[in-house]
Amino acid sequence: MIPENPFQDPLRFERRLPECAVVIFGANGDLTKRKLLPALYRLAYERRLPEGCALLGISRTPMSDDQFRAKMREAVSEFLEESPFDENVWNTFAQGLFYLAGDVNNPEVYRNLASRLSEIENTRHTGGNVLFYLSTQPSQYQAAAKGIGQVGLAKVNGAGWRRLVVEKPFGHDLESAQVLSQKLHEVFDETEVYRIDHYLGKETVQNILAFRFGNGIFEPLWNRRYVNHVQITAAESIGVEGRGAYYQEAGALRDMIQNHLLQVMATIAMEPSATFRPDSVRDERAKLLRSIRTLKPDEVLQNAVSGQYGPARIGGERVPGFREEEGTDPDTQTDTYAAVTFFVENWRWAGVPFYLRSGKRLPKRVSEIAIQFNDAPLAIFNGAGSDTAPNLLIVRIQPEEGISLKFLSKRPGSGMHLRPVSMDFNYGSSFGVRSPSAYETLLLDAISGDATLYTRQDMVEASWAAVEPILEVWKNTKFDFPNYAAGTWGPKAADDMLARRGHAWRKP
Amino acid sequence: MAATIHPDKILREMSDLWVSLSKDSSAETAAGVLRACSMTLIVVAEEGADTMQIGETLAALMTEHPSRAIVIRLDPSSDRPLGARVFAQCWRPFGQRRQICCEQIEITGPEAALADVPAVVLPLVAADLPVILWCRSARVFAVPAFTQLAALAHKLVLDSAHFKDSVDILERMAGALQHGGQVGDFSWTRLTRWREWISQTFENRAYLARLPRISHIRITHPQNAVPISAWYLGAWLTERLAKVGSKPQISLAPVSGTGFGICGLELRAEGASPLAVSMTAGPGTIAEIRVDGVTSCTALPESTDYLLMREELSITGHDPVFEAVLPAALALAKQGAR
Numbered sequence: 001m002i003p004e005n006p007f008q009d010p011l012r013f014e015r016r017l018p019e020c021a022v023v024i025f026g027a028n029g030d031l032t033k034r035k036l037l038p039a040l041y042r043l044a045y046e047r048r049l050p051e052g053c054a055l056l057g058i059s060r061t062p063m064s065d066d067q068f069r070a071k072m073r074e075a076v077s078e079f080l081e082e083s084p085f086d087e088n089v090w091n092t093f094a095q096g097l098f099y100l101a102g103d104v105n106n107p108e109v110y111r112n113l114a115s116r117l118s119e120i121e122n123t124r125h126t127g128g129n130v131l132f133y134l135s136t137q138p139s140q141y142q143a144a145a146k147g148i149g150q151v152g153l154a155k156v157n158g159a160g161w162r163r164l165v166v167e168k169p170f171g172h173d174l175e176s177a178q179v180l181s182q183k184l185h186e187v188f189d190e191t192e193v194y195r196i197d198h199y200l201g202k203e204t205v206q207n208i209l210a211f212r213f214g215n216g217i218f219e220p221l222w223n224r225r226y227v228n229h230v231q232i233t234a235a236e237s238i239g240v241e242g243r244g245a246y247y248q249e250a251g252a253l254r255d256m257i258q259n260h261l262l263q264v265m266a267t268i269a270m271e272p273s274a275t276f277r278p279d280s281v282r283d284e285r286a287k288l289l290r291s292i293r294t295l296k297p298d299e300v301l302q303n304a305v306s307g308q309y310g311p312a313r314i315g316g317e318r319v320p321g322f323r324e325e326e327g328t329d330p331d332t333q334t335d336t337y338a339a340v341t342f343f344v345e346n347w348r349w350a351g352v353p354f355y356l357r358s359g360k361r362l363p364k365r366v367s368e369i370a371i372q373f374n375d376a377p378l379a380i381f382n383g384a385g386s387d388t389a390p391n392l393l394i395v396r397i398q399p400e401e402g403i404s405l406k407f408l409s410k411r412p413g414s415g416m417h418l419r420p421v422s423m424d425f426n427y428g429s430s431f432g433v434r435s436p437s438a439y440e441t442l443l444l445d446a447i448s449g450d451a452t453l454y455t456r457q458d459m460v461e462a463s464w465a466a467v468e469p470i471l472e473v474w475k476n477t478k479f480d481f482p483n484y485a486a487g488t489w490g491p492k493a494a495d496d497m498l499a500r501r502g503h504a505w506r507k508p
Numbered sequence: 509m510a511a512t513i514h515p516d517k518i519l520r521e522m523s524d525l526w527v528s529l530s531k532d533s534s535a536e537t538a539a540g541v542l543r544a545c546s547m548t549l550i551v552v553a554e555e556g557a558d559t560m561q562i563g564e565t566l567a568a569l570m571t572e573h574p575s576r577a578i579v580i581r582l583d584p585s586s587d588r589p590l591g592a593r594v595f596a597q598c599w600r601p602f603g604q605r606r607q608i609c610c611e612q613i614e615i616t617g618p619e620a621a622l623a624d625v626p627a628v629v630l631p632l633v634a635a636d637l638p639v640i641l642w643c644r645s646a647r648v649f650a651v652p653a654f655t656q657l658a659a660l661a662h663k664l665v666l667d668s669a670h671f672k673d674s675v676d677i678l679e680r681m682a683g684a685l686q687h688g689g690q691v692g693d694f695s696w697t698r699l700t701r702w703r704e705w706i707s708q709t710f711e712n713r714a715y716l717a718r719l720p721r722i723s724h725i726r727i728t729h730p731q732n733a734v735p736i737s738a739w740y741l742g743a744w745l746t747e748r749l750a751k752v753g754s755k756p757q758i759s760l761a762p763v764s765g766t767g768f769g770i771c772g773l774e775l776r777a778e779g780a781s782p783l784a785v786s787m788t789a790g791p792g793t794i795a796e797i798r799v800d801g802v803t804s805c806t807a808l809p810e811s812t813d814y815l816l817m818r819e820e821l822s823i824t825g826h827d828p829v830f831e832a833v834l835p836a837a838l839a840l841a842k843q844g845a846r
Contacts, residue, residue, distance in 0.1 A: 003719060089806070
C-alpha cells in the first residue's frame, strides 16, 4: 500500500498538486495564449505545479512540439503580467509541453490523443490524471466530449482522475444549456465537469465569502431589515474590439449578466454554508439563484433595460457606434448594455432590489458591488451644513480590488456638521504580494479537484431561468437603438428604472 | 539606570504625527492618509550594526504585514541615556493618490539599560494585536533582561545561524516551546524551499511508493562546523521518514561554499527498484534537481531577511511541524557535538 506523503507542511508550503496532464483543445487560440499558458507558467515559476505535469495542446494548425513550445514561449513572454520571465524556469516548463495537430470533429485525433497521453504518462509519470480543457468554439464542445469518450479517455483504468473544464457560454438559453449538459453527461459525470466562470476566481469575489462568513459583525446586517438595495456593476470602457460578429449573437445580458453577475449576486446574497466544502458552498449559491423571482412578460420592460451604444467623440477622437463596428449588422438589435432589477424570494431578501448592469463603451472599466444600507431611522443632524449620504459597503472587483465602507462623520470644528467619509481596505496595499490571476486560481482548483469556484449544472440552469423571460420579450421588441452615446453611463431608461423605486445608479 | 523616556510622551508624539501626516497629505493631494496596523513588531538590534538594512527590511514588510514597529538599538559601549523618536513609514500604492502609513518608534540606548526597556515598550504595543519580537543580536539575546522583553511577545523570531553554540541556542528555543511560547528560527525558514521541493517530489505516487526504502540521506553544507539548518533538515527527514517505516543513515559533509544554509541533499533507496533524488544549490537563484536520472532546474530565491521574516510573520500561531522537529534537531546536534 502506498503511504501518505509525510513531507507535507500546509502552514508553510503552497497547496500541493498531483502530477497530471492538461489537454487543451483550441491550443492555438487567444485564450490559451493570453490566459492559460501564462497562468500555467506562473504556477510553474512559483513551483506550484509538480515537475511531472505536462500540457498537450490540440488545434488544427500543423506544428511540431518544438514549434508549439516556441509559439507558447512568445505568448507567455508577451502576456505574462506582474511577473518576470525566467529562461531557466521556462526551459524546464517547456519540457512538459507537447502538441497534437487535428480537427476536433475528426475521430482520428482522439486515437492519436490516446496514444500521446499514454506516452506522456510513461515519461512524465502523470499518474493517470488528465484535465481536459475545452478552449474551443462552444459549437465544438459536444464533439470534443464525445470524441474523448469514444476512445475511452473519459474513464480511468486504475489510479487517477479525469476532469473536463468548459469555458462559457454554457448554452445560449435554458434549453441549449440543458442539451449541452446532457451531452457532456453522456461522457463525464457532473462531478467531473468544471464550468469555468473566471469572475469567481477573482480574489475579491472569493474575499466576499471571507468577509461575510469569517466576520461576525456584518452578517447580522445582511438582510432586508438593514439593506436598502444592492447594485452590481460590470462596466467596460472599450467596445467589441473586433469581436462584433460574436458579440452580435451574445449581447450584454447573455455575455455578462446571465453568468458572471448572477454568480457574483449569488455569492453576495447566499445563505451561510454549513462547511467550506465545494458542494456545500455551491448548494447555497444554487439555492439563491433558484430563489430569484422570474419576471412575467408584462414586467420585463419595467425591470430590464436594453441599450446599445452609438457613436461619440471621446478625448478628441471619434468612437464608432456598435452598428458601425466590423462584423455587425447595421440594424442589429443586440444589447451592448443591459440593466436588470432582480428580486430574491426568500425571508432574508424579500423586497430588496438587486440592480445588475453591464455595458460596453461606458465611461470607465470598473466592476463593483455596492450594498446600500437604510438611512438612520431618525435624521437628527439634518440641519444646515450637513451632508446626507447613505451608508454604503462597496466591494471593488476590478481594477483596484478592495472593500470600502462609507459613513457619516462629524466635520471637525464647532457645530454638528456631518460629512461622508470612506474607510478603505485595499488588497494591493494591505497585502503587498501579487494576487494570483483568476485563471491561476481556477486551474489550481481544477487540478486539485476543488470545484467550489466552478459553476454546477443546476446553477447554470437557474441563471438561464432568471434571464430567459427577459430574452424572450427583448427578442420580440424593436428597440430604438442606439440609445446611449459611447462614453456615458448607459440609456436614460436605466436611470428611470431605479428612479421609480427612489434609487439612483452610483457613478463608480 | 532609570528610564529617561516616557511612553506617554511617545504616544502623544505618535498622535501628533498622524495629525501632521494628515495635514501634509491634504495639502498635497487632498487624498488623506490611511493608517494600517496588523501587529506590533519589536526589533532588537545592536546600534549601528545594520541600521540601513533593518529600515529597508521593515519598509518592505510593511506592505504585506503593516505593523507598529518598535526598533530597539542597543549600544554595548555607550552610556547615553535612553532616547526615542517617532516617525512613519509611508508608501503610495501604484496609481493611487492616498498614502498608506505605519508607525515606527525607535528606541536607542546603552545595552545596560535593557532592563528598563520592557516597561517602556509595554504601553506602546498596539492593543488586541499579536506582538512579534525579532531579535537580531546574539549578544543581546544573552543579556538576562532580554527574557522580560521576550515575555511581552507572542512569538520570538531569531536567526540561530548567528549563535556560536548550536546546542545551547537549540536548547533555549526548545525550552521556550516547552513553556508554551512560539518561536521562529531563520535557520529553519531557510529550509522551506528545500522541504517543499522534497514534498513535491514525493507527490508522485511512483516515488512515494519507494519512500519506505530510503536508506541513505546525505546533506552537504558550506562550513566545517555543521550549520543548524543541517541539523534541522536531518531531523525533519528522520522524523518524517519514520512515519513510513524508514530509518535511513544520515551523513553530513562540508563542501566548498559560503553561507548559513544547505548546499545539497541526496536521498537514495536501493534494491529492486532503486531511487536517487538530489537537489543542489546552483549559482544565483537556481537549483539543479535530479530525480531518477532526470535533471531539471527550479528557482531557489535568495533567503533575504525580508523573505524569511515575511514567512515567519505569516505564521502567528503555533507551527506544529517546527515544534516537532526542534527537539529532534537538538538531539541530533547533541550527538554531533559528541
